[in-house]
Amino acid sequence: MARPVVGITTYVTHAKWSYWELDAALVPADYVRAVERAGGRPVLIPPSDDGVDETLDAVDGLIFSGGADLDPTLYGQEAHPQTFGIHEERDRSELALLEGALARDMPVLAICRGSQVLNVARGGDLVQHLPDVVGDEKHKHTPGTFADHEVELEPGTKLAGVLGERAPVKSHHHQGLGRVGEGLRVAAHAEDGTVEAVEDPSHRFALGVLWHPEAGEDMKLFEGLVAAAAAYRSER
Numbered sequence: 396m397a398r399p400v401v402g403i404t405t406y407v408t409h410a411k412w413s414y415w416e417l418d419a420a421l422v423p424a425d426y427v428r429a430v431e432r433a434g435g436r437p438v439l440i441p442p443s444d445d446g447v448d449e450t451l452d453a454v455d456g457l458i459f460s461g462g463a464d465l466d467p468t469l470y471g472q473e474a475h476p477q478t479f480g481i482h483e484e485r486d487r488s489e490l491a492l493l494e495g496a497l498a499r500d501m502p503v504l505a506i507c508r509g510s511q512v513l514n515v516a517r518g519g520d521l522v523q524h525l526p527d528v529v530g531d532e533k534h535k536h537t538p539g540t541f542a543d544h545e546v547e548l549e550p551g552t553k554l555a556g557v558l559g560e561r562a563p564v565k566s567h568h569h570q571g572l573g574r575v576g577e578g579l580r581v582a583a584h585a586e587d588g589t590v591e592a593v594e595d596p597s598h599r600f601a602l603g604v605l606w607h608p609e610a611g612e613d614m615k616l617f618e619g620l621v622a623a624a625a626a627y628r629s630e631r
Contacts, residue, residue: 399624401435402454403427404489404509406462407442407482422460425609426506430458433617435624442488447495455631456502456600456624459489459509461607464570467523470515475523477569490516502600502623504616510572510603514593517576525571525589541565541610546583546591553594554582554602557619564591564606571605579603599623 403426410419420441430437440450440457463480467473469490474481489512496503497516505513511521546564548555562583572590575581582602583592595601600623608616 397628398434398436399455399621399628400438400453401430401456401458401621401624402438402440402450403430403458404460404485404492405439405441406460407485423609425607426458426460429609429614429617430621433614433621435617435621440492442482442485444484444487447491450492451495451499451501454501455628456620457492457496457504458620459493459503459505459512461507461509461567463508464523465508465511465515465521467521470520470573472520472523477524486512497595497598497601500598500627502620502627503598503602504600504620505603506609507567507605507607510593510605511570513595513601513603514572514576514579517579517595519576519579520573522571522573524569541567541607544585546585546606548583548592549581552580552582553596553600554592554604557615558613562613563611564604564608565610566606599627 403422405420405422407420410421422439427437463482464478466481466483466486467478493512493516543565545561547561548558575593578595578597579593580596581590582594585591592604600620
């Protein structure tokens with residue numbers, strides 16, 4: 396049986412490798428390895444202002460990867476001094492891709508920045524700099540290094556059904572979820588009260604987590620996504 400195809404959205408950023416220093420469409424290999432370990436076939440999806448239907452026709456599920464901050468004008472705010480790295484084409488592309496995927500009830504796992512895209516797509520907003528609210532930088536204490544902490548899952552959520560009551564996670568974010576978007580429910584909190592995950596209970600698999608499961612050893616979220624993608628593929 397053919398493996399379900401899982402698309403992974405990519406960054407577009409200036410990168411250096413070997414003799415080259417160029418703009419590149421890339422994503423950390425941990426995302427690719429996690430999908431493969433879970434039994435899926437990963438394909439990379441760079442930002443594009445068109446081709447949403449062609450892309451969705453080619454995949455059975457989607458991962459919205461991490462990355463830089465969303466444009467605050469998308470949720471009606473002015474930029475905080477700590478908001479950085481805005482890439483308008485990526486914002487437009489991922490919002491359109493996400494809306495198209497949800498319209499098809501295609502399985503979606505939205506990771507870190509991806510969970511913020513999910514919340515904004517549903518009319519929610521973001522906390523642009525969490526230290527202003529929680530008083531410290533425990534969610535991103537060292538740039539380039541994941542912060543380890545636990546989250547508490549909300550009983551009765553799909554996420555709790557996958558991960559249990561509590562779970563250790565790896566985070567690297569200075570922004571958080573503010574007003575929760577329409578149709579979404581909170582699925583996890585950190586000890587400091589930060590919303591760490593949301594989900595859409597009306598969809599087969601539409602989860603947004605603010606942490607980075609691809610950086611850990613627990614494959615449950617990716618296994619859940621691939622299983623949902625396999626079911627979606629069989630129904631197409």
